[in-house]
C-alpha cells in the first residue's frame with residue numbers, strides 16, 4: 001500500500017514514542033518490597049541454599065524467615081529468622097541494596113518454605129525441595145543464551161521448560177542472560193520472565209561475554225559486570241579471583257564444573273590458569289559422570305572455525321579424563337555432536353558437545369563435520385536426566401515438541417555407549433534465521449544457496465534424503 005510521505009513519517013514517530021514509552025515502563029526500580037529473588041547454592045547443594053534479592057536503600061537488613069513447610073498457614077509464628085549480608089551498589093545509574101543469606105544443614109528430601117524482607121515488606125512464601133538421596137536419579141534443565149527480549153520472548157522458554165519438568169533439581173543458564181550486563185532494565189526483564197521459578201528452583205549461572213562490560217583500566221578492556229556478584233550467590237571454590245564464575249559442585253553421582261570462558265580468552269596465562277584448576281578437579285573426581293559448562297563453544301556451529309582458542313587447553317583434558325557432556329552457548333542455534341574422530345561411533349570416550357539457544361536471537365549454522373544434529377531459527381531448552389549409569393539429554397523446542405533425544409550408557413572403563421533415540425515427530429528445523437538482532441549474518445543469495453547445499457548434505461547424512 002502506498003502511503004503519503006508525511007503519513008509514513010507520523011508512523012515512524014509514533015513507533016519511536018511507543019518504544020520510548022515501553023522502555024520507560026520496563027525501567028525496573030528497586031523498592032521496599034524485595035525483588036529479583038533468586039535461589040541457588042554456594043556450598044553443598046545437598047544441604048544448603050543461598051537466597052539473593054534486591055531492595056531500595058532504605059531496607060537495611062537481609063532477613064529470611066524459613067522452616068520445614070507445613071500445610072497450615074501459621075508459617076510466620078513458627079519460622080526461624082536468619083540474617084545475611086547487605087551490599088550497596090550502583091550499576092547503570094541505579095543504586096540498590098543487594099541482600100544475600102545462606103540456609104545450611106538442611107534435611108534431605110524435604111520441602112522448605114521461606115520468605116525474605118522486613119516487617120511490612122515481606123515477599124510471598126516460596127517453597128523448595130532438597131535432594132532425595134534415596135532416589136536413583138535426578139534431572140536438570142539447560143538453557144542457552146536468553147540475551148534479547150527476555151520479557152517478551154524468552155519468558156516462554158523458561159516457563160515451558162519448568163512446566164514440562166517441574167521436578168528439575170536446578171536450572172543451568174549457559175551465559176549471555178542479557179545483552180548489556182550493567183543495564184538494570186535488562187536484568188529486570190530476565191527476572192520478570194523467570195518470576196517465582198527463580199525463587200523456587202535453584203539457578204546455576206555461567207558467565208558469558210555479555211556479562212562482561214567495558215573497563216579501559218583492565219587488561220583486555222572489560223570486566224565482569226558488578227551486577228553478577230551482587231545478584232547471584234554461587235560457589236567460591238574456583239581459581240583465585242574467579243569465585244562465582246568458575247566453580248564446581250557435586251550433585252548425586254555427577255561432578256558439575258563451570259568455567260569462565262570469557263576470562264580464558266583474555267590471555268594464554270588466563271587459559272592455563274583455569275585449565276590447571278580443571279585438571280585437578282578431573283584427576284580427583286570421585287563421581288561417575290562429569291559435565292562441564294562454558295559459554296564459548298570449542299566446537300563451533302558458526303563460520304569455518306573449529307572453535308575458540310580455548311579448545312587447545314580444554315579438549316585434551318576432556319578426552320584424557322573422559323568427560324561426558326560439554327554444555328555451551330554463544331552461537332544462537334542448536335548443535336549436538338562429538339569430536340570429529342568420534343562422530344557416528346556407537347562407543348566413544350570423549351564428551352558429547354552441545355551448543356544451545358533459549359532466546360530469540362538466531363544465527364545460521366556451518367553444518368560442520370562434528371555436528372550430528374542441529375536446528376536453527378528456533379528457541380529451545382534441554383532436560384538432562386542422570387540415573388545410575390544412564391544419562392539422557394532431551395532437546396525440546398519452546399512449544400514443547402521433543403526434537404532430539406540421546407542416551408549415554410557408562411561402561412566400567414569410563415567409555416560411553418551412545419544411542420540416538422528415534423522420535424516420531426522430528427522434522428528438521430533449518431529455516432535461514434531472520435531475527436538476528438544486528439548480528440553479522442551473511443544474507444547474500446550466494447551464501448544462502450551454499451547454505452541450502454550444505455543443508456541437503458546434512459539431511460543426507462541423517463538419512464533423510466536420497
Ligand SMILES: [Fe+2]
Nearest residue numbers: 176208209330
Ligand atoms: Fe556470547
